[in-house]
Every structure is written in structure tokens, then in C-alpha cells.
Amino acid sequence: MKKIMSGNEALAYGAYLAGIKVGAGYPGTPSTEVLENFALYPGVYAEWSPNEKVALEVAIGAAYAGGRAMATMKHVGLNVAADPLFTVSYTGTEGALVIINADDPGQHSSQNEQDNRHYARAAKVAMLEPSDSEEAKHFVELAVEISQMFDTPVILRTTTRLSHSKCIVTLEEEPVKVETEPVAYVRNPAKYNMVPAYSRHRHPVVEERIKRLSEYADTTPINYIEPGGSEIGVIASGVNYHYAREVFPDATFLKLGMVYPLPERLIRDLASRVKQVVVVEELDPFIEEQVRMLGIQVKGKDVFPMIGEFSQSNVRKWAAAAGLIPDESAVTVTQPPQLPVRPPLLCPGCAHRPIFYALQRLRVAVFGDIGCYSLGVVPPLDSMHTLVCMGASIGNVHGADKVKLRDRTVAVIGDSTFFHSGITPLINLISNDGNSTIIVVDNRITAMTGHQPHPGTGRTLMGKEVPNVSIDALARAIGIKKVDVVNPYDFRTLMDTIKEHIKSNEPSVIVSQYPCVLHIREKKPVPLTDRDACNECGNCLRIGCSPISKADGGIVIDSGLCSGCGFCASVCNQGAIKVQTVEGGGQN
Numbered sequence: 001m002k003k004i005m006s007g008n009e010a011l012a013y014g015a016y017l018a019g020i021k022v023g024a025g026y027p028g029t030p031s032t033e034v035l036e037n038f039a040l041y042p043g044v045y046a047e048w049s050p051n052e053k054v055a056l057e058v059a060i061g062a063a064y065a066g067g068r069a070m071a072t073m074k075h076v077g078l079n080v081a082a083d084p085l086f087t088v089s090y091t092g093t094e095g096a097l098v099i100i101n102a103d104d105p106g107q108h109s110s111q112n113e114q115d116n117r118h119y120a121r122a123a124k125v126a127m128l129e130p131s132d133s134e135e136a137k138h139f140v141e142l143a144v145e146i147s148q149m150f151d152t153p154v155i156l157r158t159t160t161r162l163s164h165s166k167c168i169v170t171l172e173e174e175p176v177k178v179e180t181e182p183v184a185y186v187r188n189p190a191k192y193n194m195v196p197a198y199s200r201h202r203h204p205v206v207e208e209r210i211k212r213l214s215e216y217a218d219t220t221p222i223n224y225i226e227p228g229g230s231e232i233g234v235i236a237s238g239v240n241y242h243y244a245r246e247v248f249p250d251a252t253f254l255k256l257g258m259v260y261p262l263p264e265r266l267i268r269d270l271a272s273r274v275k276q277v278v279v280v281e282e283l284d285p286f287i288e289e290q291v292r293m294l295g296i297q298v299k300g301k302d303v304f305p306m307i308g309e310f311s312q313s314n315v316r317k318w319a320a321a322a323g324l325i326p327d328e329s330a331v332t333v334t335q336p337p338q339l340p341v342r343p344p345l346l347c348p349g350c351a352h353r354p355i356f357y358a359l360q361r362l363r364v365a366v367f368g369d370i371g372c373y374s375l376g377v378v379p380p381l382d383s384m385h386t387l388v389c390m391g392a393s394i395g396n397v398h399g400a401d402k403v404k405l406r407d408r409t410v411a412v413i414g415d416s417t418f419f420h421s422g423i424t425p426l427i428n429l430i431s432n433d434g435n436s437t438i439i440v441v442d443n444r445i446t447a448m449t450g451h452q453p454h455p456g457t458g459r460t461l462m463g464k465e466v467p468n469v470s471i472d473a474l475a476r477a478i479g480i481k482k483v484d485v486v487n488p489y490d491f492r493t494l495m496d497t498i499k500e501h502i503k504s505n506e507p508s509v510i511v512s513q514y515p516c517v518l519h520i521r522e523k524k525p526v527p528l529t530d531r532d533a534c535n536e537c538g539n540c541l542r543i544g545c546s547p548i549s550k551a552d553g554g555i556v557i558d559s560g561l562c563s564g565c566g567f568c569a570s571v572c573n574q575g576a577i578k579v580q581t582v583e584g585g586g587q588n
């Protein structure tokens with residue numbers, strides 16, 4: 001039987017087939033659907049942890065206890081999880097440990113474009129990279145096998161294109177049967193306690209393991225030579241293999257399924273068969289530099305750029321420009337028409353809108369963070385000054401306040417982001433004599449990545465009701481005295497609260513609490529504009545809500561798009577926007 005699956009669906013299926021029993025992750029595009037799909041299989045345990053470090057630690061614990069486990073995350077998530085990664089490389093894994101990590105060339109939805117293949121090299125662990133959904137399924141199974149065979153964590157790298165493209169996957173009869181009977185926990189202090197006296201002895205083990213993995217790379221069937229012409233020999237992996245295959249139909253190929261460590265003998269074999277070796281790889285010259293270190297002349301980043309995502313037509317264009325293929329072939333490609341640009345906006349009825357409107361009016365410097373509320377940076381709300389990485393806003397505002405002695409500044413952070421990495425900097429704020437104001441925009445869900453639960457939601461990924469962690473109670477518990485919870489749609493109170501907090505000379509927290517509009521099922525009455533009362537001052541347009549526009553006859557609210565939050569009515573000084581009482585009624 002066959003089924004069309006995205007790369008992420010296939011990874012989840014492969015994990016199930018491979019007998020992975022525990023999956024932990026933190027959402028992040030393009031990796032999110034791996035864990036969401038894995039959670040649907042019978043007999044597995046899956047959780048959204050508060051951040052990637054915790055997720056990896058949960059998976060490590062499951063592996064230490066003899067289980068097969070995986071952690072899932074986007075590329076920047078591995079920065080957060082890097083600490084346990086580097087040490088689990090030393091300890092090895094009693095059971096099996098697979099880290100599914102999704103890179104984002106082209107930055108479709110990320111704050112940077114880092115190339116996480118470097119992590120495999122730096123942490124000295126194996127890295128596999130599938131090039132389609134069928135391989136994605138198979139490579140998770142292989143990753144489990146390698147993890148057990150070499151006592152190592154294995155990183156499985158995908159990219160956005162692989163994670164989100166769909167192709168045919170063969171369905172298997174039965175998942176691997178793994179021992180489910182409880183077994184005694186094996187205590188091995190010298191292997192699992194990385195105090196210096198023990199970890200010193202583990203470093204040589206890691207170096208010896210990477211040598212054995214190198215030899216394995218030369219024999220594994222997922223690295224192979226496809227014989228072809230003697231002019232060009234292409235080395236490629238992942239989706240780039242498919243682009244290159246179309247652009248260089250007659251070349252000899254070295255297709256890599258394992259991108260770290262590299263297969264030295266196969267690379268030399270390829271080089272001996274052709275006049276010119278070409279590496280087609282997105283982002284950094286990761287393979288290219290290692291091939292060059294073998295003393296082999298290679299073309300790579302002198303032809304293909306280090307920035308952005310590749311496509312078949314781009315690879316063709318660059319190869320033709322470098323004279324690697326005849327020019328005619330480049331001209332035959334028809335480019336798809338460009339789609340009109342649609343700038344991202346907060347949803348109609350999003351409760352983050354009043355916050356940014358208020359901060360803009362108060363001319364406050366906003367140290368921002370990552371989530372839907374990052375859209376506070378774009379006009380007309382246009383009020384966020386900085387965005388670095390998840391959880392950075394609180395440390396940033398504290399540092400800035402130490403320089404500027406607190407000149408109308410706040411940090412704005414989402415609830416999921418707060419649980420991810422906002423708690424430690426808040427503790428830092430109170431324990432290092434900080435006096436900044438932190439606004440937590442709490443919509444009770446991880447909205448940006450598709451409504452995953454977090455510690456404040458009160459529900460697990462597997463649908464179980466659990467206690468929810470209260471952000472205001474947590475802030476009070478660490479010693480912050482000035483804590484207020486506000487409804488952002490009570491705009492007057494919101495403004496007054498923000499003013500009072502900025503004026504105060506103490507660390508303070510405002511929790512702006514209102515559920516994500518996409519979670520509110522019932523549609524509220526759409527406001528009507530009274531054209532006689534409207535003086536076209538433009539206040540309602542400045543809130544950046546897409547249903548509101550200016551037409552010939554005045555201001556118009558599109559009833560099909562409007563959620564009925566009524567925020568526009570509260571910013572209208574003329575009282576010209578009125579929330580009507582009849583549900584879903586007509587429109588002007």
C-alpha cells in the first residue's frame with residue numbers, strides 16, 4: 001500500500017515503525033507536524049515540552065532508561081538544546097536517541113538561516129539527511145539502528161522543502177516490536193555521570209566512534225555512486241540531490257544520505273572518475289570544505305550562493321552562468337509568475353493589537369520577542385524596536401534600562417515564549433535590582449505555530465487535562481510585587497495600567513490576558529460606522545485591522561472579515577463606530 005505524505009508525516013510514521021516510544025519537542029516551523037503526527041500513533045507517548053532543551057533532556061532520559069526516543073525542533077531550537085546535545089554525545093544512549101531537526105533555508109519563518117550540519121560536526125554525532133518522504137520514513141528507522149549500533153545520538157536533518165513537500169510513501173505491515181516489559185535500570189556511573197574525572201575518559205570514546213562512523217559512511221547503502229559521464233561528478237544530499245539530478249542529467253553522482261561524517265573513500269572514488277567535482281548544497285560550504293581538505297579540487301560556493309533556498313531553475317541558472325552546463329538549457333526554463341506581495345498582519349480581533357496600539361501612543365521603546373505579536377513591528381502598529389530570539393526581550397530591556405536609566409521602555413513577550421525562556425530572565429530582573437516593566441501577551445496558547453498547548457494551557461499534546469501554570473502567580477512567587485492582569489479590550493484600563501507601571505520604579509509585570517481570536521468560536525456582532533458622526537480622523541485605520549478600509553463614502557468595515565472584537569469602536573473619539581446589538585447584521 002502507498003500513501004502520499006509530507007516529509008514531516010513520513011518522519012512521524014518512520015518513528016512509529018522504528019519503535020520509538022517517547023517523542024518530545026517544542027513547536028517551530030518547519031518541524032512542528034512531526035510530533036503532532038507521531039502523537040496520533042497507538043502506544044506512543046508524545047509531549048510538547050516548554051522548550052527544546054527540556055524536550056531533548058526528556059528524550060535523553062527515555063533513552064538512558066533503555067527506550068527508543070526522539071526530540072523534534074526547528075534549527076534555532078537546537079541552539080537552545082545544544083548544552084545537553086554536546087554531553088549526550090559523550091555518554092551515548094543506552095537505548096536509542098534521534099534528534100529531528102529542521103533547517104529553514106530561505107528563512108520562510110525564522111529569525112536566521114543557520115546551517116545546522118555544523119552541529120553534527122561540533123558535537124561529533126552522525127547526521128542523516130533524507131531527500132524525499134520515502135527516505136524520511138526509512139532514515140528514522142536507520143537513525144535508530146545507528147544510534148544503537150554506535151551508542152550515539154543521531155541527528156536527522158530536514159529542510160522546509162522536504163518537511164512540507166508531499167510524495168509517495170510505502171506503508172509497512174508492522175512497526176518494530178520493542179521490549180515493553182519493565183527492565184531493571186542499568187547503573188553505569190562512569191558512563192552517565194559526566195563529572196570531569198569520568199567525562200575525560202569519554203572523550204576518546206567519542207573520537208574513536210566518529211572514526212568508526214566514518215568507515216560506516218563508506219559502506220552504508222544510503223551513500224552511493226550513480227555512474228554517469230566523466231566530465232562532472234556531483235555531490236549532493238537532501239532536496240538538492242533532486243534539483244542537481246535534473247540540471248546535470250549526464251553527470252556521475254555521489255548521493256549522500258549521511259552528511260556527517262562524510263564517506264572519504266566514496267568521495268575519492270567519485271573524484272577519480274570525473275574531471276570536475278561539483279558540490280550542490282544550500283547554505284554553508286559544509287561538504288565542499290571537507291572535500292577540499294581531502295586535496296580534491298571542487299566547485300561549490302563559487303557557483304552556488306551561500307544565501308537562500310535553492311530550486312531546480314536556480315541551480316540550472318547558476319550552473320549555466322558558471323559554464324558547467326550549456327547556456328541553452330538555462331533559457332528553456334519558464335519561470336512561474338510572481339504572486340502579489342501580501343504583508344503579514346495580526347488577525348482581525350487579535351488581542352495583541354490593543355497592546356501595540358497603546359504602546360505606540362505612549363511612545364514607549366518596546367523590546368520585543370517572537371510570536372504572532374512580532375507583527376507589532378510592521379506599520380501601522382510599528383512599535384517594536386528589537387527582536388533577537390525567543391525569550392530575549394526581558395534580558396534586553398533589563399540591559400537597556402541599565403544604560404538609559406529607564407526611559408519609557410517595556411518588554412513584550414508571548415505566553416508560550418515566556419514559558420520557553422522568559423522565566424529565567426524574569427528571575428534575573430528581580431535578583432539584579434531591575435526596574436523594567438514586562439508585558440506578557442497571554443492568549444493561553446502557542447498561536448504562531450498552530451495552537452500547540454503550553455504549560456499555561458491546562459491540556460497536554462495527548463489531550464489530557466492538567467493543572468495550568470499561572471503567569472501572574474509565578475511572577476508574584478519570585479518576588480515581583482507589582483503584577484496586574486488586564487483585559488486588553490478594556491482599553492482605558494490597559495492604558496492606565498501601562499502608564500502606571502512605566503512610571504513606577506520597580507520591576508513589574510502586566511499580564512494582558514485574552515484568548516486567541518481563532519479559539520473563540522462564536523462570532524460577535526460587527527460594528528457599524530455612522531458616516532454622519534465620522535470625521536475621517538483615521539484613528540480606526542491606525543489599529544491595522546484588515547476589515548477596516550477607507551472607501552469613497554467614508555470608513556467601511558467588512559462584515560465577512562470582522563470578528564466583532566469592537567476595538568475599533570474604543571479608539572473612535574467621535575463615537576462613530578458602534579457595536580450593534582443584532583448578531584451578524586448588515587454592513588455599510
Ligand SMILES: Cc1ncc(C[n+]2csc(CCOP(=O)(O)OP(=O)(O)O)c2C)c(N)n1
Nearest residue numbers: 028077370371372373414415416417447448
Ligand atoms: C528557539 C525557537 N524555538 C521555536 C521557535 C518557533 N516559534 C516562534 S514564536 C513561537 C511561539 C509563540 O507563541 P507565543 O509566545 O504564545 O505567542 P503567540 O504566537 O501565541 O502570540 C514559536 C514556537 C523559534 N523561533 N525559536
